[in-house]
Amino acid sequence: MRFDSDIYRMLELFAISEEGQEGEVCLTDPDGNRLTEPAGQGYHRWIRLPLREQAGYRLELTGCRAELIYLSECDDILDKGIAYLNDAVPGEKLSRENLGGWYDTPYREQYHFNPYxxxxxxxxxxxxxxxxxxxxxxxxxxxxxxxxxxxxxxxxxxxxxxxxxxxxxxxxxxxxxxxxxxxxxxxxxxxxxxxxxxxxxxxxxxxxxxxxxxxxxxxxxxxxxxxxxxxxxxxxxxxxxxxxxxxxxxxxxxxxxxxxxxxxxxxxxxxxxxxxxxxxxxxxxxxxxxxxxxxxxxxxxxxxxxxxxxxxxxxxxxxxxxxxxxxxxxxxxxxxxxxxxxxxxxxxxxxxxxxxxxxxxxxxxxxxxxxxxxxxxxxxxxxxxxxxxxxxxxxxxxxxxxxxxxxxxxxxxxxVYTLKGALLAAAPKQNLSLETLPGNRYFVTMRLDGQTDFDLLLAKTDEASIRLMCRSGITEIKTEGVPTQSVRFPAEVECVRTIEIFVDRRTIEVYLNDGEAVGTKVFYSEEKEGCFKAVFDHPELVSTLEVYQMKSIW
Structure with missing residues (x-):
C-alpha cells in the first residue's frame, strides 16, 4: 500500500499475524529507509510509526493483516480528524471531507453517529x-x-x-x-x-x-x-x-x-x-x-x-x-x-x-x-x-x-432540527402515502387536535414492516417479518397529541407528546429508498402533518 502522509505525523495500525506465521509490518520512507515491527500473535498489536509530513510512504504487511489503519497526529486534529487507509480504496485517504461515499450504504445511518x-x-x-x-x-x-x-x-x-x-x-x-x-x-x-x-x-x-x-x-x-x-x-x-x-x-x-x-x-x-x-x-x-x-x-x-x-x-x-x-x-x-x-x-x-x-x-x-x-x-x-x-x-x-x-x-x-432539508409533503387533515422517499432518511412532525386511531408505516421490505400504530388508545411500535414480531412495544401515554419520527435507514426514533415517551427501534432494508404512509380514523383531527428530507452528517 502506497500513501502520502499529507498533514499527518503518525501511522497507527492494529496488526495480527496469520495463523502459523510470524507477521511483520514494514514501513518504507521516501529515502528507502525501512522500519519494521512484529504483528501480534493471536491479538491485534497496536503499532504506531512516526511519519514526516507531506511525504510518500509504502506500507507492507507480510504474514499478517490489519483491519484498521489510519493517519493521526496533526495540527488541529479535533477539526481535521484522522484519515483512514483501506485497500478497498487504494491510495485514497478517507477523512472528514470524503467519508460520505463510505457511509452511503443501506445499513448505515446518515445522521446518527456510527463508527468507520x-x-x-x-x-x-x-x-x-x-x-x-x-x-x-x-x-x-x-x-x-x-x-x-x-x-x-x-x-x-x-x-x-x-x-x-x-x-x-x-x-x-x-x-x-x-x-x-x-x-x-x-x-x-x-x-x-x-x-x-x-x-x-x-x-x-x-x-x-x-x-x-x-x-x-x-x-x-x-x-x-x-x-x-x-x-x-x-x-x-x-x-x-x-x-x-x-x-x-x-x-x-x-x-x-x-x-x-x-x-x-x-x-x-x-x-x-x-x-x-x-x-x-x-x-x-x-x-x-x-x-x-x-x-x-x-x-x-x-x-x-x-x-x-x-x-x-x-x-x-x-x-x-x-x-x-x-x-x-x-x-x-x-x-x-x-x-x-x-x-x-x-x-x-x-x-x-x-x-x-x-x-x-x-x-x-x-x-x-x-x-x-x-x-x-x-x-x-x-x-x-x-x-x-x-x-x-x-x-x-x-x-x-x-x-x-x-x-x-x-x-x-x-x-438536530438544523438537519431538516427539503419539505417532501404537507398533508394536514388527510391521509398520506409516500411510496418512495429518496435516501431513506426523513423526519415527520405531526400534531393531533383530538384522539384518533392511526396506522403509520415507517419502513418495509417485501417480507417485513415496521409501524407506529394507535388502536383503542394504545400507541405502540409494531413489527412484522423480523425477530421482534412477537414482542410488543407500547408507549406509556394516554393520549397522543404530538408525534416526531426520525427515520435514518436502519434506525428509527419516535418522540410522543414532546418527549413524554420515546421509542427507538432498528429495522433493516437493503434499499436506500424509504417510504411513509399515514392512515387516520379521523384525519380531520390532524392539524399538522409534514415530512422532511434529513441531511447527512457525512
Whole structure:
C-alpha cells in the first residue's frame, strides 16, 4: 500500500499475524529507509510509526493483516480528524471531507453517529471540553461482533457532525492472545476539572462465561488534550463478597462536599446501584452501600448507571440486565425519580425510559444549562445484518432531558432540527402515502387536535414492516417479518397529541407528546429508498402533518 502522509505525523495500525506465521509490518520512507515491527500473535498489536509530513510512504504487511489503519497526529486534529487507509480504496485517504461515499450504504445511518467500521456499544466519557463535545465509546475495530473492548473517540462542535479521532484505550496486556478470557476497557464516564479531563472506567478480566472468577475493578486516568491519556491507576475494587462480580460502569457526581461514584451491581443477590465517596475524586474511595435496590425479580444486575439532579428531583438510570418485561421486551432501560436523602434515593416514580428497547447504556452530562444524553442503539433481538465494511450499532440522537409532571421527558437537542432539508409533503387533515422517499432518511412532525386511531408505516421490505400504530388508545411500535414480531412495544401515554419520527435507514426514533415517551427501534432494508404512509380514523383531527428530507452528517 502506497500513501502520502499529507498533514499527518503518525501511522497507527492494529496488526495480527496469520495463523502459523510470524507477521511483520514494514514501513518504507521516501529515502528507502525501512522500519519494521512484529504483528501480534493471536491479538491485534497496536503499532504506531512516526511519519514526516507531506511525504510518500509504502506500507507492507507480510504474514499478517490489519483491519484498521489510519493517519493521526496533526495540527488541529479535533477539526481535521484522522484519515483512514483501506485497500478497498487504494491510495485514497478517507477523512472528514470524503467519508460520505463510505457511509452511503443501506445499513448505515446518515445522521446518527456510527463508527468507520466494526462494533460499537456504550457511550463513554461524554463531556464538553475546550470548545468540543467528546464522545468516547466501547469499540471493537476488527469485526461486527463484540470482542475485547477498546475505547474509540469522536469530537463535535454541534453534537451532530462528528470527527473520528484515534483509539485511546486498549484491552489489558493479560488478554493478548488469551482465547480463554475476555474483557478490556469497559464503560465509564468523565469529569472536566480545569484544563484536564478525569476519566473513570471499569476494567474487566475473566472467563468467557461470566461467573465467580470474573474480575471487575475501577480505574482512573486523565488527559490534558482529550487525545493522549496518562497511565491508569486502580482506584476501586469489589468491597466485599456480598457485592456481585457485576461491578462496573462508574458515573461520578458531586454531593455533600465529596465526589460520589455510582456503580451498577447487585448486593446480596438484589440488583442495585451502589456508591463510593472520595474527598478528591481520585484516592481513598469509601464504600457507602446501595443508593437504590430494584426488587421486582428476574434482573441479574443493573448496569450502565447514571445519577443526577434535574429540575428539583433526582434521577437514577440503569439497564435491567437479562430482564424481560410482560410484553417480551428484553433488557429495558429504566429510570427512577425521587428525593435523594442520606445517601439513598427515595423513589417516587420508576418507568421505562425508551419503549422501543433498542436504546441502551444512556449517559448524560451538563453543558450550557442543558442535561444532554446519548445512548447506544443496541440490538438484543438478533436483527443485525452483516455487510462488507459495515458497522454494528450506532448512537441515538442526542437528547435533552427534563422532569415534568413527575416524569422524565426527552426531546432531541435543538441542533438536530438544523438537519431538516427539503419539505417532501404537507398533508394536514388527510391521509398520506409516500411510496418512495429518496435516501431513506426523513423526519415527520405531526400534531393531533383530538384522539384518533392511526396506522403509520415507517419502513418495509417485501417480507417485513415496521409501524407506529394507535388502536383503542394504545400507541405502540409494531413489527412484522423480523425477530421482534412477537414482542410488543407500547408507549406509556394516554393520549397522543404530538408525534416526531426520525427515520435514518436502519434506525428509527419516535418522540410522543414532546418527549413524554420515546421509542427507538432498528429495522433493516437493503434499499436506500424509504417510504411513509399515514392512515387516520379521523384525519380531520390532524392539524399538522409534514415530512422532511434529513441531511447527512457525512
Amino acid at each position: 467500521y466494526g462494533w460499537i456499544n456504550d457511550p463513554n466519557g461524554l463531556c464538553y471540553f475546550k470548545g468540543y463535545y467528546h464522545l468516547y465509546y466501547q469499540y471493537n475495530p476488527f469485526g461486527q461482533k463484540w470482542d475485547n473492548m477498546y475505547w474509540g473517540h469522536a469530537a463535535s462542535k454541534d453534537l451532530l457532525h462528528w470527527v473520528h479521532l484515534p483509539v485511546c484505550l486498549e484491552p489489558q496486556e493479560e488478554l493478548r492472545g488469551n482465547s480463554q478470557a475476555k474483557g478490556g476497557a469497559f464503560s465509564g464516564s468523565a469529569v472536566v476539572k480545569g484544563d484536564e479531563i478525569f476519566f473513570y472506567l471499569t476494567r474487566h478480566f475473566g472467563p468467557l462465561e461470566d461467573g465467580a472468577d470474573t474480575i471487575e475493578y475501577q480505574t482512573f486516568t486523565r488527559s490534558r488534550d482529550s487525545i493522549h491519556f496518562e497511565p491508569e491507576e486502580i482506584i476501586v475494587q469489589r468491597p466485599n463478597p456480598e457485592v456481585s462480580y457485576h461491578f462496573r460502569d462508574p458515573k461520578l457526581f458531586f454531593d455533600g462536599g465529596k465526589w460520589n461514584m455510582v456503580l451498577g451491581s447487585a448486593v446480596s443477590g438484589a440488583p442495585a446501584l451502589i456508591n463510593f465517596t472520595s474527598e478528591d475524586g481520585i484516592h481513598h474511595w469509601e464504600y457507602q452501600g446501595p443508593i437504590l435496590t430494584d426488587t421486582r425479580g428476574g434482573i441479574e444486575t443493573i448496569e450502565c448507571p447514571d445519577f443526577f439532579e434535574l429540575d428539583g428531583k433526582y434521577v437514577a438510570v440503569g439497564d435491567l440486565m437479562w430482564y424481560h418485561d410482560s410484553y417480551g421486551r428484553y433488557q429495558p432501560l429504566w429510570y427512577y425519580l425521587g428525593e435523594y436523602q442520606e445517601g439513598q434515593l427515595q423513589v417516587e416514580q420508576d418507568r421505562l425510559l425508551d419503549f422501543g428497547t433498542n436504546f441502551y447504556a444512556v449517559q448524560s452530562f451538563v453543558h450550557d444549562g442543558r442535561r444532554i444524553a446519548i445512548g447506544w442503539v443496541s440490538d438484543f433481538y438478533g436483527e443485525h445484518k452483516i455487510a462488507e465494511h459495515g458497522a454494528y450499532g450506532s448512537m441515538a440522537l442526542p437528547r435533552e432531558l427534563h422532569v415534568k409532571d413527575g416524569k422524565l421527558y426527552q426531546t432531541p437537542v435543538k441542533e
